[in-house]
Amino acid sequence: MKLYIAVGTAVLLVMAIFIIVFVAYYQQKQIRQQLILKEWQEKYRKGLLAATLQAQEHERRRIAQDLHDEIGTMLSVTKLSLNQLGRTVEHNDPGSTVLVQKTRSLLDETIANVRRISRDLVPTTLERFGLVSALEELAEKASNGEVHVELSCSDKMPTLLPQLDLTLFRIAQELINNAIKHANAENIIIDLHCQPNGILLSVIDDGRGFDLDEILKDKKRGLGLRNIESRLNVIDGHVTFDVEEGRGSRIHIQVKNLKPEVEVEVEAV
Amino acid sequence: MLEKLINHYSNYSVILAIEFVTLIPIIVGVIFIRHLNISMKFLLIYYIIVFIRDFISNVSAVYRINNHYLYNLSGFVEIITVGLIYYKAVDTIKSKKWIAILAGLSVFFGTFLWSSTEFSSGILTLADLCSMGISILYFNTLIAELKIINILKHSLFWVSSGLIVQAAGTFFIFLFAKTVFSENVEYSVFYFYWQVRQIMYIIFCVLSSIGFWVSKEDKYNYT
Structure with missing residues (x-):
């Protein structure tokens, strides 16, 4: 046994x-x-x-x-x-x-x-003179009697890849457009800063804000915001929405990897 | 009583060692308690019950009171705890149903095999069968779902491994418990098989302790 x-x-x-x-x-x-x-x-x-x-x-x-x-x-x-x-x-x-x-x-x-x-x-200015000049032009164009757009940026900005320049410019363009068109903002600040671990672009406005969840839930709305996320996805960027209905919005874009994996060919003028 | 208990421990030092072994997973579990998920908390409770059972069993042995019923009872505790651990760990309704059926049937048939005066071969074998069945079912779920990034950092993998080794190692011993643990058998035979059972239990404790230790990684170990 x-x-x-x-x-x-x-x-x-x-x-x-x-x-x-x-x-x-x-x-x-x-x-x-x-x-x-x-x-x-x-x-x-x-x-x-x-x-x-x-x-x-x-x-x-x-x-x-x-x-x-x-x-x-x-x-x-x-x-x-x-x-x-x-x-x-x-x-x-x-x-x-x-x-x-x-x-x-x-x-x-x-x-x-x-x-x-x-x-x-x-954006010919972007291609000829770089991101800072293009953003300056964008701020100048968007400013009128009712809206004041201001650009604040680091003294020494590194030369970025054309793909990154274009993405950041398009995002800034979209956010400024949103702030003027939808949030009725009077003062908009574009903040572009170079950090040790990448680039930080912030668009701050004093408009009436918005409910992010509500907008993202509605498939017919928020196309611009989704487009921003898609653009950032390609360059491994990250967006933070500090927004709320009834107060100004603070939207921060951070790009850590300045040499993205997927490259988009940008044609020269 | 304390003097008798100390005397008992000094005569049977292996028993004392086993109680210390039970303390290892309890201590590790308590250290990492905030990382434990509900399944691992059930396991910790099981070890505490086993520790209490062993203590009561030793006190009973000192006073020459029958303690076989404690081991038979802990067979049910093992079936229910294993059932609860894995019921909470799996996500699919199908797997949950199988676990509930296995544990439920084991408890149901176990009650017919109850004995308070000797080791119930039936209950202990059923507990082993149930543990093996549920562990294999969980392994199957792990392979089918592929949710765990690093299996060596998954707490329930170690627990299942310990459980399956313990159940496989003690299955035949418990199946023939009436022969090897009967009062008529020679003490050396009884002691040999008891020691084999204890070694399997030690392996289960050590592997469970590793499970408790790696539980801190559980949260980040899913795809």
């Missing part, structure tokens, strides 16, 4: 140890594969997102170019023709001069608008 119990116990113990070792080994092997797969999926998702953003930028550039080169040119030619027509009309039909002048001023306004839209679509 003693022998049977001993053999039976030994066999069961060996089986138990085999099960334990097998579970530990197999689980670790499987989980490693799963983690690798997840990493690939994440990389692929980021790549896809980056490609979408790149396509978006490409499309903006194409539209801007078309506006400038084709519609802009056509409008200029139309203005020239109108000027000639104006001179003819002045001699033959002095009564129509007012109409010609009115049309000319409408044409001037349209040409100016086309130029503005074209410039807004492609």
